[in-house]
Amino acid sequence: MDFTYTDEQDALRDAVRGLLTKSYSDFEKRRQATKAEPGYSEELWGRLAELGALSLPFAEEDGGAGAGWIETSVVAQEIGRVIAPEPYAVTVGLAGSLVAAVGTPEQRAEVLGAISAGERLVAVAHEEPGRRWKPSASDVKASQDGDSWTVDGVKAPVVQGARADLLVVSAVLPEGGTGLFLVEGDAEGVQREGHPTFEGGRAARITLTAARATPLGEAGVNRTAALATALDTARILVANEAIGIMEVALTMTTDYLKSRKQFGVTLNTFQALTFRAADMYVSLELATSVVQWATMVLEAGDPAAISAAARRSTLMVSRASRHIGQEAIQLHGGIGMTAEYAVGSYTSRLTAIDHLFGDGTFAAGALADGVAGYDALDPLA
């Protein structure tokens, strides 16, 4: 049992932090990046690739760095610290882990190599309108004609779906079950309506009309389980991102309490306020523990354990991020409400993360369903 990072992991953190702070420590730069298309800095994305950050979890024979999820989570935390709008968790964590799990050797080499090099942006088109966080497709259907496949239906919201060069699309197979397909972003029959999201990100509504699709891995196989694990992987990665965000939101708040003067004294003179900051710290520490543990479970690789750990970290982070995000704004007073000042954007991004792959109520519901099946939890088992 050990919660410390290795020297190599610390060095990776330093390198990524150096790069990201150069780009975004000035919050105005982040605002500029999110205002212009595609909502993030392509240049920075390339630099992250050069640093090896986009290749960390992928095997070397697939063009990756052969590191692991702990290293990947270190990057995700740093992304969170400056709320970088680069689509790290969804590309590397979600799309990448899906391709790694089910792709043929050629597909893995091609797609993961391209992700790693920062050459192609890959998005997962899985959510469908009117649903909430299912690991299967519902209304998007796949059809087969000899060796060729097409997909039909609407996917929304798809994070970075308009900018993506390549889409991984989930679709109901003719025989039932959910299949996975690669669809070129600019293929015929792919209509993409991109839009900004409330936190400065980008998403798209994608209408697929007999769009040409290549099965990811062997054709016709039900991929619900792989999809579920990839979603869990992404949940744990965005939880790491949220930890980075909450750390900084708390620091901003305590700095503010120490500097802002009202009634002739700094705000930290008022115990009603310092106690609330102390409670934010409690939430952060507890969430950090669960997220670090979940990341180790992810690295260990057992899908059932990953599923449980993802639910637990989602629940913990959801509760903590609402608490910390709301209090961070409140303790800043009016300035916390302004777009120019960063703290509100931190809360905004936490809210986006909370709803990307399932919020706390969703996770609690899933955990409650299984609660009768065991006596007590044992993280050391």
Next chain:
Amino acid sequence: MQLELSEQDQEFRTQMREFFTTKVSPEIRDAVAEGRELTKEQIVEAQRTLNDAGYAVPHWPVEWGGQAWSDLQRHIWNEEMMAAAVPPPLAFNASMIGPVLAQFGSQELKERFLPATASLDIWWSQGFSEPDAGSDLASLRTRAVKDGDDWIVTGQKTWTTLGQHADWIFTLVRTDPDVKKQAGISMLLIDMTLPGVEVRPIELIDGGHEVNEVWFTDVRVPGDMLVGEVNQGWTIAKFLLGNERVGVAPVGSTKRSLARAKRLATESGLLSDPLYAARIAELENQLLALELTALRVVANSHNGAPHPASSVLKLKGTEIQQAVTELLVDVAGPGVLNGDGWESRATPAYLNMRKASIYGGSNEVQRQIIAKTILGL
């Protein structure tokens, strides 16, 4: 980062589990598991069983019976003890005065007291709080005035837990009224059979008698019962209150109680109510977070310095502990008005556990520590 325990720690865990579940009397463990009150004899018996095996005071210096375990091993020892419903060694002896004597006591005091403290041949109680000195402990007034070699002690202590069983009491007394209040305090060991010591019971809201007032009327205490130097008491008290980082959060016992609440909810069919299932799932998750945080604290403590998050453990640990007793009251439902059975004990246990966020540095005091020393506010 590493998820698993090392092979040695895993083995250590098995060894502890084996010991606690086979060597401590089943009657005692059943009583703990069901939340029944233990007799003095049972508490003494349990501690002797541990002490005979060398497991009562593992964190003491080795020459006084300690084990030189790692913090993680001590954590495992503590958790397995709780999980097996073994009553932990009396905190006043094992966690409070023992380490203090080992650190500040003269050789005579060590030889005289440490072995008997470990074996619970001497039952200690803690005489710190006074009616007007609670969170603001340094404002205590109980006086000790030098008379020849002896000290004459006069004043009143309160909230003395299990003082009715105690042989000795370690006290903070004012030995210099004319300096800054923290600077005029000393620590004295007082034999409770001395003339002028009187213990008066206080009844608590659960109907039980676990605390007392202790009155000192011109009690003549031999001079060699002073711990450390004169007027060093505040430093010693801070050491006593601050040197624990293992077992601050009662994870193991809360886990056991929550599992029990869940079993009882299953038996009564209540667990099929989604609101109860969700409430239990949330509590389990918070408890998991607490346990992992405790592991982070013990696994990452640097050179023996307490991890700053120790206050988190006390604060959140007591909140969850209290929430589980509250859950049990709700699971009992109308049964809380029964005359016997577990349902009838649920509410007294819940009321009693309100104490957890008051004593040992109230949760407000913990928030103050976090705000000041961790967040710099």
